[in-house]
Every structure is written in C-alpha cells, then in structure tokens.
Amino acid sequence: AQSVTQLGSHVSVSEGALVLLRCNYSSSVPPYLFWYVQYPNQGLQLLLKYTTGATLVKGINGFEAEFKKSETSFHLTKPSAHMSDAAEYFCAVSGRITNAGKSTFGDGTTLTVKP
C-alpha cells in the first residue's frame, strides 16, 4: 500500500524567494517518487523523478528534490521563485514492482508567487 501527504495545500512566496513544497510518502516497497506540475485546465507535466541512485534529483525549470529514506520525504525546492511557477504541484509515489502508470498522488499544493 502507498500513500502521499503533501503538507500545506497552499504556499505563497514572493518572486525571487525560496520555494519549498513538502511531500511525505508511505510505501511498503522501495518507491519511485515523482513531482508533477499542473497549470489550469491542463494535464500533468513531470518536473522530476527519483527511481534509484543519487538521492538529490534535478528537474526542469530549476527545481530539485531530495529523497530522504529515513524521513520518508521527497520535498521539492527551487532557489528563486518566478511568476511563471504559479501552479498546482503534485507529489506521487509508485512501487518499483509496479510502475509509474499506477501512481498514488497527493492532494496537491497550490503555489502562489507574489510580485
């Protein structure tokens, strides 16, 4: 069984400030972890993923995330927020014995970027 908890349904930052979106997961098997971004009336776009290997993962648009097994966390960060980062962000987990197409998603975090 798998689950994802995204702490904070809404996060607001100023343009240029650090972005930190929190994700904790639960998985009975070694996980694959994903962050997706969703703009209004659009589908999901993959920002980054952790499968195996290096625990610090770099993605598109300057985002990165660190897999911390001991904390069961996969928090998403970006050093400097841009207005175009305003969107809904979803953390997802799937088990390695299954695949990315059977992911369990969190409820999302809405990121607002203030000028």
Add this chain to the structure above:
Amino acid sequence: ETGVTQSPTHLIKTRGQQVTLRCSSQSGHNTVSWYQQALGQGPQFIFQYYREEENGRGNFPPRFSGLQFPNYSSELNVNALELDDSALYLCASIGDRFRDTEAFFGQGTRLTVV
C-alpha cells in the same frame, strides 16, 4: 507537448447516461493508464491497460471500463453516470511498463454530470 491527446476536452452528461472518453497515446507506447481527478484533489488511479489487456484497477466500480486498441488509442467508458463522476479524466501513456518510469499525460477531459 506530451504527444498524448484526449477528446473531447469538455463534456456535459445527464445522470444515468453513458459516456466514452478517448485517448491517443504516443506511437509505440504499449501501456496506458486512466486517472480521475476530482476538483481540489489529486488524480486517482482508475485502471491500466497493457497490450490491450487490463493490468490493474484502482478502487472504482465495474461501471468504469476501458479498451485499448492496436493503434495506440484507448477508451474509458462510464455507465450509469452519477453526479460524483464529475471530474477531470486524465490518460497517461507509458512506453513500456517493464522498462519506462515516465508517464506522459494528456490535457484531460472535463466531464460534468448534471
């Protein structure tokens, strides 16, 4: 641009009716998953098809069914629509479920049941 297209983009149906949603996957992708995303929530896994056979189902009743075709297209069918079926329905295309870890999502079909 993910190369995955869904149709229609919006749809309004009456409670009790049946609906068919369509997805065109990337060429060569043999795996497709369908998700339901209710307003204000994350996507929920409905089922997955691999090489035209169902390969796993989430916690959805049998009135949700699907088909996958050899031409990399697929359908989600929902019978006896209920008001709670109103949601964004997303399909996700995967090259091969044993090899690939990235799912490519379509833009979704917004279904409203009245």
